[in-house]
Amino acid sequence: QKEVEQNSGPLSVPEGAIASLNCTYSDRGSQSFFWYRQYSGKSPELIMFIYSNGDKEDGRFTAQLNKASQYVSLLIRDSQPSDSATYLCATSAGGTSYGKLTFGQGTILTVHP
Amino acid sequence: DADVTQTPRNRITKTGKRIMLECSQTKGHDRMYWYRQDPGLGLRLIYYSFDVKDINKGEISDGYSVSRQAQAKFSLSLESAIPNQTALYFCATRGAGNTIYFGEGSWLTVV
Numbered sequence: 001q002k003e004v005e006q007n008s009g010p011l012s013v014p015e016g017a018i019a020s021l022n023c024t025y026s027d028r029g030s031q032s033f034f035w036y037r038q039y040s041g042k043s044p045e046l047i048m049f050i051y052s053n054g055d056k057e058d059g060r061f062t063a064q065l066n067k068a069s070q071y072v073s074l075l076i077r078d079s080q081p082s083d084s085a086t087y088l089c090a091t092s093a094g095g096t097s098y099g100k101l102t103f104g105q106g107t108i109l110t111v112h113p
Numbered sequence: 114d115a116d117v118t119q120t121p122r123n124r125i126t127k128t129g130k131r132i133m134l135e136c137s138q139t140k141g142h143d144r145m146y147w148y149r150q151d152p153g154l155g156l157r158l159i160y161y162s163f164d165v166k167d168i169n170k171g172e173i174s175d176g177y178s179v180s181r182q183a184q185a186k187f188s189l190s191l192e193s194a195i196p197n198q199t200a201l202y203f204c205a206t207r208g209a210g211n212t213i214y215f216g217e218g219s220w221l222t223v224v
Contacts, residue, residue: 004155043203043215044156088155100146100171101213103155 003027006089006104015113019076023089023104026070030091033065034101035074038086047087048074079111116140119204119216126194126223134189134219136204142214144207145187147171147179149200150218156203162187194223 007022021035032051036044050056050063050072062075072091076083089104117138126132138145143164148156158171160179168181176198180188191198204216 041218043217045215046212090156100158100161101156103148103157105153105155 003102004089004091004104006087006107008107010108010110012110012112013079015079015081015111017079017111019079019083019109019111021074021076021087021089021107021109023072023074024070025072025089025091025102027091027093027102028067028070029093030070030102032092033063033072034090034092035061035063035072036088036090036103037083038088038106040086044088076109079109081111081113084110117204117206117214117216119202119219121219122217123220124222126221128195128223129193132191132194132221134202134204134221136187136189136216137185138187138204138206138214139185140206140208140214141184142206142208143184145181146205146207146213147177147187147189148203148205149173150203151200159189159202191221191223194221196223199223 004025013019034049035047038044048063050065056063060077064073086106086108088106090101120135146161147159150156157173159177162168162181165181178190199222202219205213207213
């Protein structure tokens, strides 16, 4: 089992809809959780990070964390065609693992007009 | 100018050849990383360095070596390239916060 698992996708949503991206992780020592967006052939760019259980909102993006269930999600409201990309979930543990990110395999999102 | 610069951006090399990918950063960060990306597999950590004297293997270090020549420079070498090392390689840095800065990537094809 992969340490970080994302819903396989690809995910296709109409413009204006909510896109829901999911991620589970196996390492209970994970302390920080990240969502990256990656356009084809480009480097990943950070969208959000979250540490605490609950929701964190930033504009059209909401990250949700449930440590008991080892589950992280990203909701994109009012999806736009420009949101079409691969979304990468990543986790980071503390201690000597600080700074190391473990990535999921990514979910391809397509927002169609 | 990019904060994290990778060279070369694209390289085609033959099986058995030695190839070096170079990374330099202007962020002043201590932590530097090399990741490899293959379709459907996300990014996988090859090596990481927390300072010039601290270099650590990641999850897929076999067939790779690294050199941290200075705080700003972290090079990845393939001593004898093989076709399954064909991938997109990213260098990254991280400072005290949570933001990781990625380079633009280096496409490597081994034929």
